[in-house]
Amino acid sequence: MPLMKVPMADLAAQHAGLRTQLDAAIAGVMDSGGFILGPTVESFEKALAESCGAKHAFGVGNGTDALLIALKALGVGPGDEVITPPFTFVATVETVALLGATPVFADIDPDTFNLDPEKVKEKITERTKVIVPVHLFGQLAEMEALQTLADAHGISLLADGAQAIGATRSGKPLGAFADLTTLSFYPTKNLGAAGDGGAILTNDDALAEKVRLFRFHGSGGGYLYKEIGVCSRLDALQAAILQVKLPKLAAWSAERRDNACFFRSELDGTPGITLPICRPENVHVYHQFTLRVHSGQRDALKAFLGERGVSSGVFYPEALHLAPAYAYLGAGRGDFPESERACAEVLSIPIIPELTRPQLDHVAASIREFFV
Numbered sequence: 001m002p003l004m005k006v007p008m009a010d011l012a013a014q015h016a017g018l019r020t021q022l023d024a025a026i027a028g029v030m031d032s033g034g035f036i037l038g039p040t041v042e043s044f045e046k047a048l049a050e051s052c053g054a055k056h057a058f059g060v061g062n063g064t065d066a067l068l069i070a071l072k073a074l075g076v077g078p079g080d081e082v083i084t085p086p087f088t089f090v091a092t093v094e095t096v097a098l099l100g101a102t103p104v105f106a107d108i109d110p111d112t113f114n115l116d117p118e119k120v121k122e123k124i125t126e127r128t129k130v131i132v133p134v135h136l137f138g139q140l141a142e143m144e145a146l147q148t149l150a151d152a153h154g155i156s157l158l159a160d161g162a163q164a165i166g167a168t169r170s171g172k173p174l175g176a177f178a179d180l181t182t183l184s185f186y187p188t189k190n191l192g193a194a195g196d197g198g199a200i201l202t203n204d205d206a207l208a209e210k211v212r213l214f215r216f217h218g219s220g221g222g223y224l225y226k227e228i229g230v231c232s233r234l235d236a237l238q239a240a241i242l243q244v245k246l247p248k249l250a251a252w253s254a255e256r257r258d259n260a261c262f263f264r265s266e267l268d269g270t271p272g273i274t275l276p277i278c279r280p281e282n283v284h285v286y287h288q289f290t291l292r293v294h295s296g297q298r299d300a301l302k303a304f305l306g307e308r309g310v311s312s313g314v315f316y317p318e319a320l321h322l323a324p325a326y327a328y329l330g331a332g333r334g335d336f337p338e339s340e341r342a343c344a345e346v347l348s349i350p351i352i353p354e355l356t357r358p359q360l361d362h363v364a365a366s367i368r369e370f371f372v
């Protein structure tokens with residue numbers, strides 16, 4: 001049995017090529033003595049806003065806090081309903097519940113794994129305050145249809161862009177959509193820090209001011225507290241590291257797309273799997289390259305790949321309406337069939353820029369071998 005290690009993430013390899021720059025950036029912050037916000041963070045925020053095509057970017061503690069602060073900035077609180085997909089990372093839903101609002105689930109489009117605007121429409125009530133699409137796996141959601149719905153009902157749009165930095169849709173960048181977009185710099189995200197980090201993008205000056213206040217105890221920095229806020233700031237070490245990596249992001253995304261292209265040509269027509277579907281208007285950044293594995297074979301394929309040294313991941317094994325923490329919302333099995341089916345079928349395979357051609361060959365050959 002041929003064995004070759006193929007990881008889902010290899011941060012040591014990513015950092016090896018940048019080591020001198022990273023060491024200098026870290027030393028610069030240590031020497032400056034400024035660790036929380038300050039000029040290093042501001043300089044990164046400016047570069048980030050520009051690269052995402054947004055007017056403002058604010059660095060915060062992590063991607064979950066980014067969602068919490070963005071929801072706060074939109075005024076979400078008790079009595080409000082917030083529509084989200086149940087097929088997402090828990091943070092999208094958890095932050096709504098933490099603010100005392102009610103998460104309302106709407107099912108996904110089986111092609112893209114993203115929120116289905118038709119399903120969202122059915123869930124809108126007079127209490128709906130925000131729609132939260134998730135740009136899952138690195139492909140933007142159906143933002144025009146969602147914006148039309150939001151506008152028609154006076155609802156805000158907050159996009160969870162944790163997996164989609166660098167993605168575009170109809171030629172427009174990530175930051176051009178929604179009232180607010182959140183990002184995560186969790187180390188294995190497409191742009192990762194050496195620790196936790198997150199950001200919030202917006203083109204709206206009033207929302208920008210609220211975000212600036214909320215991330216810093218509702219004062220924005222001084223001792224005059226205008227709002228009840230939180231303490232969630234990007235630190236200068238992370239900003240300096242991210243600033244070294246940001247100029248590499250476009251090339252890394254292109255390499256992920258090249259790897260996706262390779263898998264499409266190698267695996268097209270393989271019986272038993274469906275390759276990820278990318279809408280023609282989207283430029284995908286493949287945070288994950290996610291197969292659907294049919295006939296209940298997903299876990300067997302995962303184990304088979306593991307025996308050949310190929311890592312893979314199930315994002316996500318259970319839809320959130322079925323998680324014990326969210327049972328109080330009253331949904332049960334069968335209520336969101338596309339999300340539940342996705343949970344049973346998805347398998348993400350290695351797609352990172354650092355993969356070598358022999359590693360890519362090994363992944364594709366191992367998958368084909370499973371189905372012969």
Ligand SMILES: *Cc1c(COP(=O)(O)O)cnc(C)c1O
Pocket residue numbers: 062063064065088089091092134160162163184185186196197198
């Ligand atoms: C990673 C992620 C988050 C949370 O980011 P953290 O930085 O880990 O808090 C939120 N939503 C989605 C879709 C994510 O993938």
